[in-house]
Amino acid sequence: MEKTIALLPGDGIGKEVLKVTVDVLKAIEEHFHHQFQFQYGLIGGDAIDQTGTPLPDETVEICKNADAVLLGAVGGPKWDSNPPALRPEKGLLGIRKQLDLYANLRPIITFQSLLDESALKREYIDGVDFIVVRELTGGLYFGEPSERITKDGEEGAVDTLIYKRSEIKRIIVSAFEMASKRRKHVTSVDKANVLETSRLWREIAEEVAKDYPDVTLEHMLVDNAAMQLINAPKRFDVIVTENMFGDILSDEASMITGSLGMLPSASLSSTGLHLYEPVHGSAPDIAGQNIANPTAMILSAAMMLRHSFDLENEAKVLEDAVNQVLQSGKRTADLAKGGPSISTEQLAEEIKAIIAKSQTVSK
Numbered sequence: 086m087e088k089t090i091a092l093l094p095g096d097g098i099g100k101e102v103l104k105v106t107v108d109v110l111k112a113i114e115e116h117f118h119h120q121f122q123f124q125y126g127l128i129g130g131d132a133i134d135q136t137g138t139p140l141p142d143e144t145v146e147i148c149k150n151a152d153a154v155l156l157g158a159v160g161g162p163k164w165d166s167n168p169p170a171l172r173p174e175k176g177l178l179g180i181r182k183q184l185d186l187y188a189n190l191r192p193i194i195t196f197q198s199l200l201d202e203s204a205l206k207r208e209y210i211d212g213v214d215f216i217v218v219r220e221l222t223g224g225l226y227f228g229e230p231s232e233r234i235t236k237d238g239e240e241g242a243v244d245t246l247i248y249k250r251s252e253i254k255r256i257i258v259s260a261f262e263m264a265s266k267r268r269k270h271v272t273s274v275d276k277a278n279v280l281e282t283s284r285l286w287r288e289i290a291e292e293v294a295k296d297y298p299d300v301t302l303e304h305m306l307v308d309n310a311a312m313q314l315i316n317a318p319k320r321f322d323v324i325v326t327e328n329m330f331g332d333i334l335s336d337e338a339s340m341i342t343g344s345l346g347m348l349p350s351a352s353l354s355s356t357g358l359h360l361y362e363p364v365h366g367s368a369p370d371i372a373g374q375n376i377a378n379p380t381a382m383i384l385s386a387a388m389m390l391r392h393s394f395d396l397e398n399e400a401k402v403l404e405d406a407v408n409q410v411l412q413s414g415k416r417t418a419d420l421a422k423g424g425p426s427i428s429t430e431q432l433a434e435e436i437k438a439i440i441a442k443s444q445t446v447s448k
């Protein structure tokens with residue numbers, strides 16, 4: 086199979102985890118006789134430094150001409166005091182908007198070999214398997230105005246939480262579609278006791294639910310949801326929520342698996358061109374040390390193989406390889422809890438070695 090993959094490394098550990106993921110994909114390419122073309126694009130702080138903008142037009146073109154996009158992460162203290170339009174995060178929000186990547190799927194599945202690395206007790210998390218469906222192109226992160234203002238004679242600031250009916254409906258439909266192929270349970274998370282956007286969200290969720298009689302819908306306020314994720318994570322199947330709630334809840338949920346470095350995601354579009362990215366950011370505190378956990382990025386690539394290229398077997402081989410390395414007891418520092426650890430590159434080498442020995446070869 087011939088595919089073109091756009092690669093947007095970004096900043097900090099984004100570069101490191103994407104670099105080794107490309108190596109792993111090359112191992113898949115070789116073992117399964119595929120041809121992957123890799124096209125690099127600038128985004129984030131790197132793009133600001135080299136071109137003066139966080140999302141150059143050329144990057145958008147590279148993505149649009151590809152079959153799928155892999156993104157590392159953006160941001161870092163170097164650009165923290167830049168004006169809003171020149172912040173690395175604008176590049177990330179920009180590519181999400183320009184490619185209409187409205188549905189961010191964040192699966193949270195515990196690994197048997199990591200049950201004791203989690204922040205939670207083994208019996209609470211053994212068997213956790215849910216997915217956060219996060220709205221990705223609306224809400225507070227995109228609302229206008231977002232600026233400094235004067236209020237009652239003193240300095241203030243305003244951000245705008247706005248959603249259109251169509252934006253809410255399509256993400257809720259995505260969640261119901263997903264739930265109908267899973268355990269048939271949707272938890273719609275909102276703050277309907279306070280926010281008008283949430284009341285509209287709830288109304289639309291009820292309307293959509295009528296088209297899926299075999300799927301149960303429950304509503305949950307976001308503060309309660311944050312607590313239930315710790316208290317009873319096994320109760321969830323599909324969580325659907327707006328942009329910022331999904332951002333926060335999924336970072337929280339990552340600790341069920343043991344580390345933020347374990348969580349992959351797929352950002353799906355209306356156009357069929359999808360982007361795959363780890364849930365974590367550029368981690369400036371550990372950048373440049375070859376110690377970041379690349380699993381989230383590697384598992385994002387597995388999601389790409391499955392969802393964008395229909396390469397189920399290859400995706401499984403990759404996921405199995407990750408599992409086998411974990412079972413062997415080898416851990417990056419985030420999971421090693423002060424014990425012996427392996428580097429970003431060593432973990433990828435372990436995975437590549439397992440792929441090379443894998444039995445299942447597709448035509």
Ligand SMILES: NC(=O)C1=CN([C@@H]2O[C@H](COP(=O)(O)OP(=O)(O)OC[C@H]3O[C@@H](n4cnc5c(N)ncnc54)[C@H](O)[C@@H]3O)[C@@H](O)[C@H]2O)C=CC1
Nearest residue numbers: 158159160161345346365366367368369370371377378419
């Ligand atoms: N998708 C993206 O590009 C995102 C970008 N950011 C940006 O990243 C920068 C840093 O933000 P933070 O709040 O520190 O969030 P972060 O997700 O980068 O890091 C949070 C903590 O988790 C650790 N961590 C994250 N990924 C890891 C991995 N793969 N392996 C081991 N440890 C890992 C970090 O070392 C840090 O202690 C900011 O500029 C922020 O805006 C934040 C989140 C997402």
Ligand SMILES: CC(C)CC(=O)C(=O)O
Nearest residue numbers: 174177178226332364366
């Ligand atoms: C720029 C932020 C919205 C990135 C982030 O935290 C995320 O997408 O998870």
Ligand SMILES: [Mg+2]
Nearest residue numbers: 332333336364
């Ligand atoms: Mg986030």
